[in-house]
Each structure stands twice: as structure tokens, then as C-alpha cells.
Amino acid sequence: MSSLLSRQMAAHREDTSVGELLSAVTSDVQTLFRQELELARTEVKQEATKAGKAAGMYGGAGFAGYMVLLFLSLAAVLGLSNVMDGGWAALIVTAVWAVVGAVLYQKGRARMRTVEPKPEQTVETLKENAQWARHPIR
Known part of the structure; x- marks a missing residue:
């Protein structure tokens, strides 16, 4: 078989x-x-x-972190209001957050200026490939 x-x-x-x-x-x-x-x-x-x-x-963690900062800020205002007027306490906490925001903005702006939107290495490689395709022996 x-x-x-x-x-x-x-x-x-x-x-x-x-x-x-x-x-x-x-x-x-x-x-x-x-x-x-x-x-x-x-x-x-x-x-x-x-x-x-x-x-x-990550989004949930970011929101939770935001809530933590919000309530810590509120606790700081309430704590400071024990030694000064509540309006001044809120103003001090707001000023601290304004400084933090300004510093983060400046750092972000400086870092953004270093970003190159054009992929330089890829463009160079494509130019080399095109040149080689025109003259493959070289």
C-alpha cells in the first residue's frame, strides 16, 4: 500500500x-x-x-493628585486662617500656587523650544536613499 x-x-x-x-x-x-x-x-x-x-x-491618578493638591491647599488656607484673616490666608496659598505655575510654565516653555518637529535623521536618510537610487554604483 x-x-x-x-x-x-x-x-x-x-x-x-x-x-x-x-x-x-x-x-x-x-x-x-x-x-x-x-x-x-x-x-x-x-x-x-x-x-x-x-x-x-494615568488620567485617574492625575485627577486624584489634583484632588489631593486641592484639599491640601484648602487645609493650608484653614490652618493659616487660625493665625490671620481667612482672606489673607487664601491669598497667600493662591500666591504660592501662582509661583509654582509660573515656574512650571517657564520650564515647559524652555523645553518646548528644544523640540524639533522635523525628523532630521529620517529626512537625511531619505535624501541619501534617493541619491543612491539615482546613482547606485557610487
Whole structure:
């Protein structure tokens, strides 16, 4: 039985033309490529979902931090109001937050000035690739 199967497979191989073999290989490569793309899409979707959940948690942590600062500021106003008028206590706490905000603004502005929106290295690489494509021997 096994020799009959071997002879049938050999006869089938002999009947198959090179064109048919190339067509089969091309079809298999296309199928493999589509499957790899689908796998990549699935992985990216899963990672994006995880990143979205993490971003939501960061947002929640930021809001919680804001609430902590708000209530600490309120506690500072109430604590200072024991030794001075409540209006002056609120003004002092507000002034402290104004200074903190101004310092953070200046630091952010200085850092933003160092940002280059144009990807210099990528542009240079693309220029080199274009030059090589025009003159590949050099």
C-alpha cells in the first residue's frame, strides 16, 4: 500500500509543471503574508487596548493628585486662617500656587523650544536613499 502511494505521489510530481508549482508557492506565500498581517493587526489591537486602559489609569491618578493638591491647599488656607484673616490666608496659598505655575510654565516653555518637529535623521536618510537610487554604483 505504501509503495502504491509513493508511486502515485511520484506520478503526480511528474505531471505537475513548473508553472503550477510556482503558482502554488505564490499562493502559499500570499496566504502566509495575509495570515501574518492579520496576526500583526490582532497584536496591535491588543496592545492598543492595554495602552488605552493604562492611559485611563494615568488620567485617574492625575485627577486624584489634583484632588489631593486641592484639599491640601484648602487645609493650608484653614490652618493659616487660625493665625490671620481667612482672606489673607487664601491669598497667600493662591500666591504660592501662582509661583509654582509660573515656574512650571517657564520650564515647559524652555523645553518646548528644544523640540524639533522635523525628523532630521529620517529626512537625511531619505535624501541619501534617493541619491543612491539615482546613482547606485557610487
